[in-house]
Amino acid sequence: MDKEAFKGLEYLIRNKTYDALEDAERAWVNDQIGGEAAYMRLYDLVRTAQSEREMPLKTSSKRRLMAQFKAKHKSTGVAFINYRIPAYAVIAPVILLLVIWFLIPAKQVLIEKPVFVEREVYLPSPVQIDTVEIELPPDTVFLERVVKIPVYLSTAKEEPKKRKRIFKGRSLAEQNDVVDLVKRGR
Amino acid sequence: MGLFTNYKKQSDEQLMILIQNGDHRAFSAIYDRYAKRLKSFFYRMLWSDEQMAEDSVQEVFTKLIEKPELYNDQYAFVPWLFRIASNMCKNAYRKQQFEQAFLAQLDTQQVQLPKAEQMLDEQLLMDSLHKTLAVMDEDKRELFLLRYQQELSIKELAQLFEISEGTVKSRLFYIKQQLAKSVKEDQIV
Numbered sequence: 410m411d412k413e414a415f416k417g418l419e420y421l422i423r424n425k426t427y428d429a430l431e432d433a434e435r436a437w438v439n440d441q442i443g444g445e446a447a448y449m450r451l452y453d454l455v456r457t458a459q460s461e462r463e464m465p466l467k468t469s470s471k472r473r474l475m476a477q478f479k480a481k482h483k484s485t486g487v488a489f490i491n492y493r494i495p496a497y498a499v500i501a502p503v504i505l506l507l508v509i510w511f512l513i514p515a516k517q518v519l520i521e522k523p524v525f526v527e528r529e530v531y532l533p534s535p536v537q538i539d540t541v542e543i544e545l546p547p548d549t550v551f552l553e554r555v556v557k558i559p560v561y562l563s564t565a566k567e568e569p570k571k572r573k574r575i576f577k578g579r580s581l582a583e584q585n586d587v588v589d590l591v592k593r594g595r
Numbered sequence: 596m597g598l599f600t601n602y603k604k605q606s607d608e609q610l611m612i613l614i615q616n617g618d619h620r621a622f623s624a625i626y627d628r629y630a631k632r633l634k635s636f637f638y639r640m641l642w643s644d645e646q647m648a649e650d651s652v653q654e655v656f657t658k659l660i661e662k663p664e665l666y667n668d669q670y671a672f673v674p675w676l677f678r679i680a681s682n683m684c685k686n687a688y689r690k691q692q693f694e695q696a697f698l699a700q701l702d703t704q705q706v707q708l709p710k711a712e713q714m715l716d717e718q719l720l721m722d723s724l725h726k727t728l729a730v731m732d733e734d735k736r737e738l739f740l741l742r743y744q745q746e747l748s749i750k751e752l753a754q755l756f757e758i759s760e761g762t763v764k765s766r767l768f769y770i771k772q773q774l775a776k777s778v779k780e781d782q783i784v
Contacts, residue, residue, distance in 0.1 A: 415764045418771060447775030450723075454774065457724045458743040463631035464638055464645075470653055471626055475619060478660050482617030 414441065422448075422455050607672035615663045626656060632745055633680055639740050640684045643725050647687070655679055673747065674755035681737055681755070688733055727774065735770050742767055 418441060421434060427445045430438060438448050602624035613621035630652055637648035666675055728736045741747045753760045
């Protein structure tokens with residue numbers, strides 16, 4: 410079978426009925442497959458096959474499959490874990506981090522501290538010193554202490570105490586007499 | 596994949612990657628694209644049995660859910676999908692051969708078959724395409740349907756059967772010649 414024969418027959422069967430064939434095509438078809446009946450049978454078969462490319466399905470089939478799919482990929486967390494990324498996308502950042510860590514010198518942290526250095530200083534003579542400042546420790550030290558004393562507070566009102574009156578309704582002189590009597594027995 | 600992604604515009608291969616990542620909308624898009632086509636293919640491959648075709652479609656997509664990683668995104672999706680369908684048909688043929696052998700054995704032992712089973716073939720609506728396909732070899736039937744019913748390209752068919760494009764063309768040409776020959780023989784008879 411040559412290439413042209415395949416292409417030619419494919420084209421004719423898909424596009425032309427036997428009656429629509431030109432004389433040269435008809436002669437070629439007769440030679441290749443043997444006449445009108447055979448050609449038209451092929452033509453019909455191909456047409457029938459083409460016309461039934463799809464067949465409707467029950468709607469429940471898709472529903473069932475979708476439920477099955479969702480059940481398998483239930484958790485979004487799992488889906489995230491299963492997410493495929495190329496190996497280089499994982500390795501590259503790791504290598505980059507290592508390069509940054511090792512190659513870039515660490516920045517030194519400077520702590521400023523006063524450093525006292527003893528040094529002999531030679532002053533030109535004669536040197537006149539008129540004021541000498543001597544630093545002495547303080548002579549008075551104030552200590553602050555916090556003393557905590559618990560103070561109990563009460564919301565209850567205190568009633569004023571009533572003074573006991575022994576001798577109700579008598580004068581002070583009379584009261585003294587009574588006391589003397591009690592004390593001396595007179 | 597974003598919320599507003601148009602799944603209809605995605606290629607089959609892109610959708611398969613999304614399915615592998617658990618995207619149910621991608622699965623829905625693939626189903627809408629191929630379920631009806633697969634059913635039609637199974638229907639003609641499996642003795643024009645609609646229920647069997649429906650079940651087979653279900654099985655193909657179940658496989659796709661359970662093992663989406665079997666698909667390699669380096670290859671075209673359509674040949675891969677129809678190769679699964681083709682393998683399932685081969686399994687069905689093997690099963691049927693076994694059943695027929697079993698029934699024949701029962702027949703020799705003069706066991707009465709249920710009436711429904713006896714009438715199975717007679718119930719089929721024998722249209723011309725069904726008759727033609729019934730007398731064809733499995734491989735030829737498959738090739739014929741994939742080419743003229745499912746409109747797969749020569750390249751896709753070559754990928755599917757793992758043969759050269761030239762071999763696909765010559766097989767198709769041979770099928771057509773054989774069909775034409777069968778018409779002539781019918782006429783003679």
